[in-house]
Structure formats: C-alpha cells, structure tokens
Amino acid sequence: MKKYLIFLLSWPLFAGLNNLELRQAISMLESNNLELKISHFNEQMKAYEATAAKGHNYGKLDVTAAAMRSNDAGNVFGFKLQSREATFGDFGFAEFDGTNPNILNVQPSDLNYPEARNHYQTKISYILPLYTGGKLTEYGRITDALYRMSQWDTQKLLNEKIFQTKKAFYDISLVENYILNLSKIIKNINHLENIVKSMGDEGYAQEIDLLEVQARRAEAESMHNQAKLNKDLAYQFLSFLLNEEVNTIKKVNDMAPMPGIDAAEIESNNIDIQKALLGLQISQMAIDVEQSNYLPSIGAFGEYGSADDELWNEFREKDSYTVGVQLTWNIFNGGIDTANFEKAKVNHLKVQDQVSLAKSGIALKVKKLETEILSKNADVKSYKKQLHFARKVYENYRSRYKEGIVSISDVLMKQSRELEVLLKLLTVKNERNTKIFELNSILNKGGNV
Structure with missing residues (x-):
C-alpha cells in the first residue's frame, strides 16, 4: 500500500509538462537540449586545447628511470663510466706485460669479455623554449580564438533552437485556433444539416441536398482530424527540443x-559577422606564425641524474648534471617558408573580402526578411477581411436557402470559400512568424516572446 501511495505521488512527475509557458520552455531548452550539450562539450575541448597550447611556453620536465643488464663490452664500460666506477683494470691493464714484444697485439679479456652488469639510471631533464620568433605566442592566441569561435557556434545553435521552440509554440497556438474555427464550421454544417432535414420533411429539399451537406461535413471533419495530428506532431517536436515530455502549453498570440x-546593432550582434571578424584575426595570426619561420629558435635544457649497478645506490655521490643552450636557424629550405608566408597573406586578403561579403549579405537578408514580413502583414489583414466577409456571405446564403432562393450547392460553395480563406490565413500567419523568428536569429537578441 505504501509503495502504491508513493507511485501515485510521484506519477505527475513522469506524466509530462502541462500549461508550459514560452519563457519556461526557453530556459529548459538552454539546460536540457542535447545538441546544445554536445556543443558545450566542444567548447570545453577547445578550451583545453587552448590551455595545452599555452603549456608549451613553460617547457617540459621529465623523470626517466631505466633498468638494464648487458655483457656487451661497450655497454658495460659505458655503465661503469656513468656510475663513476671505471678503473685502469677495465682497460686490461691486469694483463699488461712490459717484457712481451707483441704487447700492442694483446687483446685484454677484461675489456673485450666483461662480466654482465646491471645498470640503473635515474635522471630529471627539463627543456625550455626561450625564443621561437613569436610562434608559440601566436599558437596560443589562435587556440584562444578558436575557443571563442566555438562559443559563437554554440550561440548560433542556441538561436536556432530558440527559433524552433518559438515556432513550435506559435504553430501549436495557430493550429489550436484553426481547430477551434473548424469546430465552429462543423457545428454550422450540423446546423445546416438540420435545416435541410426540416425542409426535406416539408418537401422543400431533396435527398441529394442532404447528401451534399454530409459530404461537406466529412471533408471538414477530415481537415479537423489532420489539424489535430499536426498539433500532436508539433508537441512531439517540442518535447524533442526540450528533452522532456510536453503535454500542453500556454497559448501565445498567433x-x-x-x-x-x-x-x-546588426554588425555588432550578428553571429556570422562576428565569426568572420574573428576569422580575420586568426588569418593575421597565421601570417605571424609563418613569418616566425624566418627567425631563429632558442631553447635551454638541463639534466640531472645518477647511475649505479644498484637502484638509487650512492645517488648523491655518483650524480651528474648537464646544462646547455641551443640555437636553430633555418637558412634555406627550397622556398617552402616563403610560399607558406605568401599563402597566409593571400588567405588574409580573402578573409577580408569574406567579412565585407558577410556584412553586405546579412544586411541584404535582413532587408529582404523585413520586406517579406511587411508583405505578410498586409496579406494577414486582407485574409482577415476576406474571412469576415466569407462568413457573412455564408450566413446570408444559408438564410436565403431557407427561403428557397438559392440551392444547397450555392450555400456550400460559400461555406467552402470560408474554409479556403481560413486555411490561407493560417498559412500566411505561419509564414510570417517563421520569417520573424529567422530575423530574430540573425539579429541575435532576445526580444519579446
């Protein structure tokens, strides 16, 4: 019984969201949408890449521990030298005989056939770039810029998902209004059917009139069912965007x-323009990277360690160090650096034109959308007037049918005109809203919802 009560109390949590507001949906979208989560992961990876690129400035510190055993003459002698244990006896002096006239031809077995020896070596080495002609600095700046680029990509994706979420809300609100109007039309058809039946009972209407009305009702009911299916599909898409089941929403103005x-504001806010400007900065950094190939690279290194035939035995007594500085300067490589440098400069010029193209292209797109929206506004006003007129005409013809002035076909034609205008009004409102949401995405600002 206790488990059953717990289930009843928790069941609404799994039943889906009801009466969801658009602002709540956008807030949920930002935290729940799977595509946005993936994009944020890409951001994090770019941030780590930027950190890794900067890490090269601090050099590299390694600890190496090696364990070896060998009876190779060169290795054994080298082991003893590294362990600071080499003696004259290792050169075969024990076999030296000054009275032997062929002493120079003697092959000392202690040197050539030494006993196998263990060798343990531990060392710490540090390599630090002192000067790279600015290459490492530019690599760090480029990876930072690429991280910012990934943030712009996420913002653009967010705008697209907000666009889709708003469109889903407005689509659902539109189709619910459409369903409501269709319900009224079906109710009117039912009323008309009753009129036809009454007139038939009095001998003023034929059976074909009744069949014609019933056929029109079947058509309207089919449209009604299709509209409900479209609403269900819109809810499924909204649930997909929010990654959570949505049952009902709070309707918005259609x-x-x-x-x-x-x-x-367009130039300062539009994401495509900002990405193009950032790409221009990256292309300049790429020029600096290629130019650094003409300059020398200077690095420092240091090494400290100890070796013995026992692990870490007499470490301080047998330790050693090496420090140094190295300069590398390429003098000639067949013109590769020059070609790459010129290529980077040409790419920079290309990106400059891409920035100009992005600015003019976005301005043109905004103007085009603005013009299309204004045109759709005019269409909406026109269809609203046409719908009002079509309804009045239908009511007039229905009254005239009662008086026997017009046929049922005439009445249904007028009623068909009402359905046609209603569908056109729904379509043009949907198209208008879509263009407004697209414009909002381009402008990259919240605005009213």
Missing part, C-alpha cells in the same frame, strides 16, 4: 511581434 532593426 502573431509574433516584429523586432526593432538597427544597422549598427
């Missing part, structure tokens, strides 16, 4: 508000 447009 006409999305028009955002304000400012040319200066």
